[in-house]
Amino acid sequence: MSKRDYYEVLGVARNASEEELKRAYRRCAMKHHPDRNPGDASALDKFKECKEAYEVLSDGGKRRIYDQHGHAAFEHGMGGGNAGPGFGGPDMGDIFGDIFGNIFGGGAGRGPRRGADVGYVLDLDLEEAVAGLEKRLELPTMAECEPCNGTGSEDGKLETCETCHGRGQVRYQRGIFSMQQPCPHCHGRGQTFRNPCAACRGNGRVEEEKVLSVKIPPGVDTGDRIRLAGEGEAGPAGAPPGDLYVEVRVRPHGIFVRDGDDLHCEVPIRITQAALGDTVRVPTLGGDAEIRIPAETQTGKVFRLRGKGVKSVRSRSAGDLYCKAVVETPINLTNEQRELLDRFEKTFTGENARRHSPRSSTFLDGVKGFWERMVS
The missing domain is CATH 2.10.230.10 (Heat shock protein DnaJ, cysteine-rich domain)
Structure with a gap:
């Protein structure tokens, strides 16, 4: 059976550097090493194949000869005493020991390997x-x-x-x-x-x-x-x-999300709190704290509590806690509450409504511009 190209065996390009060859050989030998594939004859053959390929390609002189003449150079003894694998070249046991000694427990004479991690x-x-x-x-x-x-x-x-x-x-x-x-x-x-x-x-x-x-x-x-x-x-x-x-x-936490030294959480607030402003208590890992909700707060506004985050094993100081305000829509309304909200809604008419809804106004302006571009 004809031999495979040495570059193909190691899976590298023909212009691969010495370091690329070494890394490729390490991967190949680790994958097919007999210790990892006991009793697998095909793995042993592939292990020997990658050792042979690395012996030739890692030697500058042998590599030049191989690039010019291929496998025939070594089969027929071309290139002198250092030409082919096994002909006056380095001991492959030594090469293997240099590269893989620490991985597979060392070379000869070192006795049994240490226990597994x-x-x-x-x-x-x-x-x-x-x-x-x-x-x-x-x-x-x-x-x-x-x-x-x-x-x-x-x-x-x-x-x-x-x-x-x-x-x-x-x-x-x-x-x-x-x-x-x-x-x-x-x-x-x-x-x-x-x-x-x-x-x-x-x-x-x-x-x-x-x-x-x-x-x-x-x-x-x-x-x-x-x-x-x-x-x-x-x-x-x-x-x-x-x-x-x-x-x-x-484990995932019910309130906080950790990001490095910082913590993030969402703080639900009522519509009235967001519109009129209020002071709300928020949880921290060290106990409750207060944040001031200014009037006209919108959903998504983030409040920062310095030093209320995490002091990691690599940090000298604690991170911060970021609280994102989330305005909740009220549910389970009473008749009185519905009437009040209905009266409140009727105050938003014409241009007056746009003046009180900044995000809605921006959205409507964007929609209008979109349709104008579509028509033109």
Whole structure:
């Protein structure tokens, strides 16, 4: 079967920069890495394919030869000792280790990887997020087995693995490619035991419910994360544990909408309050406050209360509270109220009505101009 074009394999243009090649190789290798696709032969083939492509295209000399002659240059040995993959070029195990060591737990001789990080989504009310509090968390996790102290051995006796000779890694040679993987015999520990622990069945870890108390600082918001070092899953064979990341999610509030350090709310007022003016009480997170509604207030007018917003974890001072006036139409009217409103409405006649309704006048003028333009 003919080989695919190396640029096509990595999904980059032929004029791609070194950084673009590296990013493309990282994506490709992560997607098809054997650790992520155990037992998938097609994924292994694609993984090797992207390694081969990157080896050639990341080397300036090999890339120039490939651009001129394609795959034939390497199949027939063109370009000298540094021409083709596997012919005096760099060890692909080293290349992989440089780029992916931190992602997949490092290269040979580093033993078992640390425990997995754990994520936890914590839902809070707005009041809780603003004030801060201490929360009790209950979460399932993999903890170190106490009877064997995480070794997996019933009697605590460990032996050097005969397969990897204590390195925790084994190297596989497949044609011109050399790959390193965790030792299948000791699972990357570098040590084995004859008597597995009965409590954890030799795994060194057991499932349990962990209870933690986490302090939530005042002012957190949706998306903020709190890291608890060492509170993730226990590492295999006594390796260090991972971390716990608590992500905050603030529930929608019945009154306030948060925007950074500021809060927004709507304040309903009656027609008479809007027309004649009044003082109304509005809620804040610290208790009630008063705002002065001037006469002739229109729906949508915003009143600002300084310092009545939120002091976030990143701020030195609190934000503001913005109250938008919303004029309500009265309902459930009595006969007397209807008569009064009817008498009031009859006072709006002719040009007098336009003088008292600024938004209506603007709207009518706009409609008139629209039809005049349509007719002309």
